[in-house]
Amino acid sequence: xxxxxLFRLLQVIPVLLGTTFLIYFMVFAMPGDPIAxxxxxxxxxxxxxxxVRAQYHxxxxxxxxxxxxxxGIFVGDFGVSFSGEPVSQILARTFPVTIKLAAMAIAIExxxxxxxxxxxxxxxxxxxxxxxxIIGLLFMSIPIFVIAFIAQFGLGLKxxxxxxxxxxGAPVQDLLLPAIxxxxxxxxxxxxxxxxxxxxxxxxxxxxxxxxxxxxxxxxIPVHVLRNSLIPTITNTATDFGVLMVGATVTEGIFNVPxxxxxxxxxxxxxxxxxxxxxxxxxxxxxLGVNLVVDLLYAxxxxxxRYA
Amino acid sequence: xxxxxxxxxxxRSVRPPIEHFVAPVDETPVVPVDAVRIKExxxxxxxxxxxxxxxxxxxxxxxxxILVVALVALFPGMFTQVDPxxxxxxxxxxxxxxxxxxxxxxxxxxxxxxxxxxxxTSVSVGLIVITITFVVGTVMGALAGFFGGxxxxxxxRIGDIFFSIPYILAAVVVxxxxxxxxxxxxxxxxxGGFSWPIxxxxxxxxxxxxxxxDFVMAAESLGLSRFATLVRHVLPNALAPAIVVTTLSxxxxxxxxxxxxxxxxxxxxxxxxxxGNDISAAxxxxxxxxxxxxxxxxxxTVTVLGFILLxxxxxxxxxPKARARR
Numbered sequence: 001x002x003x004x005x006l007f008r009l010l011q012v013i014p015v016l017l018g019t020t021f022l023i024y025f026m027v028f029a030m031p032g033d034p035i036a037x038x039x040x041x042x043x044x045x046x047x048x049x050x051x052v053r054a055q056y057h058x059x060x061x062x063x064x065x066x067x068x069x070x071x072g073i074f075v076g077d078f079g080v081s082f083s084g085e086p087v088s089q090i091l092a093r094t095f096p097v098t099i100k101l102a103a104m105a106i107a108i109e110x111x112x113x114x115x116x117x118x119x120x121x122x123x124x125x126x127x128x129x130x131x132x133x134i135i136g137l138l139f140m141s142i143p144i145f146v147i148a149f150i151a152q153f154g155l156g157l158k159x160x161x162x163x164x165x166x167x168x169g170a171p172v173q174d175l176l177l178p179a180i181x182x183x184x185x186x187x188x189x190x191x192x193x194x195x196x197x198x199x200x201x202x203x204x205x206x207x208x209x210x211x212x213x214x215x216x217x218x219x220x221i222p223v224h225v226l227r228n229s230l231i232p233t234i235t236n237t238a239t240d241f242g243v244l245m246v247g248a249t250v251t252e253g254i255f256n257v258p259x260x261x262x263x264x265x266x267x268x269x270x271x272x273x274x275x276x277x278x279x280x281x282x283x284x285x286x287x288l289g290v291n292l293v294v295d296l297l298y299a300x301x302x303x304x305x306r307y308a
Numbered sequence: 309x310x311x312x313x314x315x316x317x318x319x320r321s322v323r324p325p326i327e328h329f330v331a332p333v334d335e336t337p338v339v340p341v342d343a344v345r346i347k348e349x350x351x352x353x354x355x356x357x358x359x360x361x362x363x364x365x366x367x368x369x370x371x372x373x374i375l376v377v378a379l380v381a382l383f384p385g386m387f388t389q390v391d392p393x394x395x396x397x398x399x400x401x402x403x404x405x406x407x408x409x410x411x412x413x414x415x416x417x418x419x420x421x422x423x424x425x426x427x428x429t430s431v432s433v434g435l436i437v438i439t440i441t442f443v444v445g446t447v448m449g450a451l452a453g454f455f456g457g458x459x460x461x462x463x464x465r466i467g468d469i470f471f472s473i474p475y476i477l478a479a480v481v482v483x484x485x486x487x488x489x490x491x492x493x494x495x496x497x498x499x500g501g502f503s504w505p506i507x508x509x510x511x512x513x514x515x516x517x518x519x520x521x522d523f524v525m526a527a528e529s530l531g532l533s534r535f536a537t538l539v540r541h542v543l544p545n546a547l548a549p550a551i552v553v554t555t556l557s558x559x560x561x562x563x564x565x566x567x568x569x570x571x572x573x574x575x576x577x578x579x580x581x582x583x584g585n586d587i588s589a590a591x592x593x594x595x596x597x598x599x600x601x602x603x604x605x606x607x608x609t610v611t612v613l614g615f616i617l618l619x620x621x622x623x624x625x626x627x628p629k630a631r632a633r634r
Contacts, residue, residue, distance in 0.1 A: 011465070018469035026481045031488060137620075141613035143563045145570055145587065146605040153598050249476060250567060265571065268480050276481070284472045 001299070005292070012288050016281065023280045024066050027273045069277065079274030081267070087278045090263060095282070098252075098259035101175050101182070102244035108183030109190055110237050116187075117194025117233065118226055124199055133195075136188035144185045148254045151181050165256040178255040182244060190236050197229035204228070231301045235294050242290030245283065353548060357625035367621040373614030381428040390421040392581055413586065413600040414593045423607045426583045429575065430562045430611060433492050433499075437561035440500030442554045445507025446547070452508070453515030453546075454538045464512070471505035476567060478502040483573040490576050499564045503557065510553050514546040521545075548626045556619035559612045566608055583608045 043049075053059045060068070072079055078087035120129045139147075155177060156164030162177035201207060202225060210220045249261035256262075260279060267275040361367045380387055390408065395416040404411040410419035452463040470478075482498035483490060518524065519542050527541045528534075568574035569584025577585040583604040590601035 011468070014465050015468045015472055018465070019473055022469060023473065023478075023481065026485050029485050031485070137613065137616060138609075141559070141616055142609045143566060143605070143612070145567065146609065149587075149591065149594060149598075149601060149605070153594055157595060243474070249480075250571065253571070264477065265480065268477070268484055269573075271484070280473060280477070283474070287472050287474075 005296070008292050008295075012285070015288065016284060019284045020070070020277055020281055021066065024069065024273060024277050025062070027268070027271060027276050028062050028065070030271045065273075069274065073278075073281065078278040081275045082270060082272050087275050090275065091278065091282060094258060094260045094263050097175075097257060098245060098248065098261065100172070101179055101248065101252075101257060101259060102241055104172070104175060104179035105182035105186070105244055106237055106241050108179060109187045109240060110233070112183065112187040113190030113194050113233055113237070114226075114230070117191040118198055118221075118229075120191070121195040121198025121202070121229070122221070124195075129195075133192075136191055139184060140188045142185070144181070145250050145254060147185050148178070148181045148251055151177060152254065166258070168258065175257065178248075178251050178257055181255075182248060182251055186240050186244075190233050190240070193232040193236050194229060197232050198225060201225050201229045231298065234301065235297055238290060238294045238297060242287045242294075245286050245290070353626065357622070360625040361621050364621055364624075366617050370614050370617035370621060373610060374618060377427055377431060377611050377614060380424055381431040384424045384428065387424045388418075388421045390418045392417060392421040392425040394418070410603050411599060413590060414597070415589065419586075419600050419603050422581055422586050423583070423604055425581045426586065426604065426607070427611070429492060429580055429582045430565060430608070433496050433565040434558050434562040434615070436493060436496035437500040437503070437564070438554050438558050440496065441504040441507050441557060441561075442550065444500070444504040446511050446543075446550055448504070449508035449511025449550075450515055450538060450543055450546070453512035454519055454542060455534075460512075463508075467505035467508050470502050471509075473502060475499060475502035476564060479564065479568055480571065480573050483568060487573075490574070492575065492580070495565055495568060495574055496561075498568070499561055503561075503564075506557070507550055507553055510549045511546060514549050515542060518542050518546045552619065552623040552626055555622045556616070559615040559619065562608070562612055562615065 050059070069079060076088070078091065080086050081090060116132060120132045123129045151162075152164050156162050163174050164177070166174040166178065207220060207224055210224045211217075215224075245260070248257075248259065249265050251257070252259045252262040253265065260283070264276065264279045267279065408418050408420065410423070413419055413422070448463050448467060452460040452467075479495070479498040479502065482501065483495065486494050486498070524537060524541055527537045532540070565574060565582065566584030566587065569577075569582045570588040572588065574584055575582045577589065586604045587601055587608075590597075590604070594601055
């Protein structure tokens with residue numbers, strides 16, 4: 001197990017180098033002069049521009065810029081954004097918000113997926129199951145920004161149950177609506193996994209044995225069936241958590257959540273290399289970390305899977 | 309003479325007679341034992357899948373949706389006479405009138421005409437994306453899985469690099485780099501360039517499963533080269549999961565294009581009509597007039613639903629395990 005984890009951690013190094021290089025190069029290749037764009041209409045003298053460029057190492061050739069940036073990362077210096085704020089500070093400001101939002105969304109997703117999926121699986125082929133499958137397909141088809149707008153317009157503006165946008169500081173009650181939107185847009189896949197897994201488990205010998213030795217349905221369903229059906233759901237939800245940590249750009253934008261996706265999207269548009277690459281680096285680390293945890297979860301949850 | 313035994317022992321009729329049914333020789337067709345019976349239904353993975361699919365209502369629903377979308381995308385002029393680029397600000401956010409069944413956008417465009425003309429953008433981008441992911445993913449996955457060793461390590465790590473950058477974000481970066489050249493081909497490469505590793509992984513694991521089969525060894529022992537073995541024997545038997553994931557990813561590619569256009573880094577709104585652009589434009593007047601946002605969203609959702617249904621049916625048909633769960 002330990003060797004497996006070490007091996008996986010070693011694999012992260014080339015991937016991380018590759019992703020940072022790729023992103024750094026692409027942002028470098030963006031047309032336009034980000035420094036000139038910083039000053040807007042009032043362009044300062046060429047000398048000032050030169051000094052600012054030197055400050056961000058933009059006067060150096062590409063590969064030197066990249067290596068200087070990498071060197072910075074190794075000593076914990078993520079560089080400075082064009083607005084003068086250290087990138088590490090931006091990271092510290094935005095990541096807690098995104099983690100909070102992702103955790104809430106995942107909790108909603110998990111509850112919906114397990115409860116609906118279990119009952120759907122137990123009533124396979126009945127009316128509830130079929131209706132539920134159709135609803136799930138619909139939710140899989142509606143793009144997230146459409147769900148977000150409908151929720152914002154219906155629940156936020158018309159009914160007034162939730163605040164339509166998130167105020168500064170991102171308190172939990174404000175994050176509830178975006179979390180519901182994310183959870184609802186993600187639940188269908190997990191729900192179907194739960195349902196399929198429940199149906200598989202119901203046909204297992206140990207379930208028949210449990211009934212045969214006289215256990216009641218109230219004990220067999222939660223203990224024997226549900227517990228053994230949750231592996232695909234939990235691993236899929238964990239993967240979703242990794243996706244939410246990096247990919248909630250659209251939802252965060254619509255609800256004005258001061259999280260990672262929103263800030264990163266603005267930084268890309270501005271061509272802020274240090275900010276973009278630092279965010280992507282942290283995201284990729286989280287993403288690979290979540291993937292590793294997911295793979296280890298398989299082994300923890302299912303004794304048949306062992307990593308040598 | 310079947311009754312001779314009974315007649316010879318009268319009085320001992322305890323057991324009922326054992327009846328032998330043997331057809332006379334002239335009624336029994338004589339077939340050579342090594343002949344192939346070609347009258348039986350032919351059966352292979354694809355035929356079975358087709359037989360399974362055509363029995364399902366979901367398949368026909370998806371076919372109808374996709375046919376309608378394809379017709380609209382190919383011949384938009386057949387469905388509307390209104391010019392989708394004709395804007396009259398007098399009609400800004402106007403209610404539906406005769407000839408304009410869905411009303412007008414804030415810019416005074418006809419909503420229905422915009423939806424009709426937006427279909428081709430979505431469908432063409434989606435098709436180019438899945439072509440890219442299928443070709444690149446299959447080639448990378450097949451080479452990595454079949455030849456193994458150092459090549460596998462290198463190709464798999466390259467896949468990891470592209471896979472671990474979320475593909476919407478990567479596409480945002482690519483579209484920012486290519487901001488002078490935003491067209492359906494570029495946006496398709498921006499999306500497909502970062503989503504092929506999923507296909508590659510699936511093909512690779514399937515190749516690993518297939519490559520040790522007996523028929524592969526047979527092909528090699530007949531003197532076929534390694535590459536010919538891969539192309540002629542291994543790959544055709546490992547493609548089913550790749551086809552499933554490609555069909556399913558068509559819908560996500562359409563959503564990705566709409567998302568990028570929605571974020572403002574997709575197709576330039578002046579040149580291309582895209583549902584994502586229209587949704588993004590209608591967002592500004594959501595509070596006063598939500599309908600111009602709802603209609604293109606509905607078109608997008610129905611199109612995506614059609615392709616998701618197709619992907620589901622194809623997956624169920626090609627994966628016997630999924631069949632059992634229905």
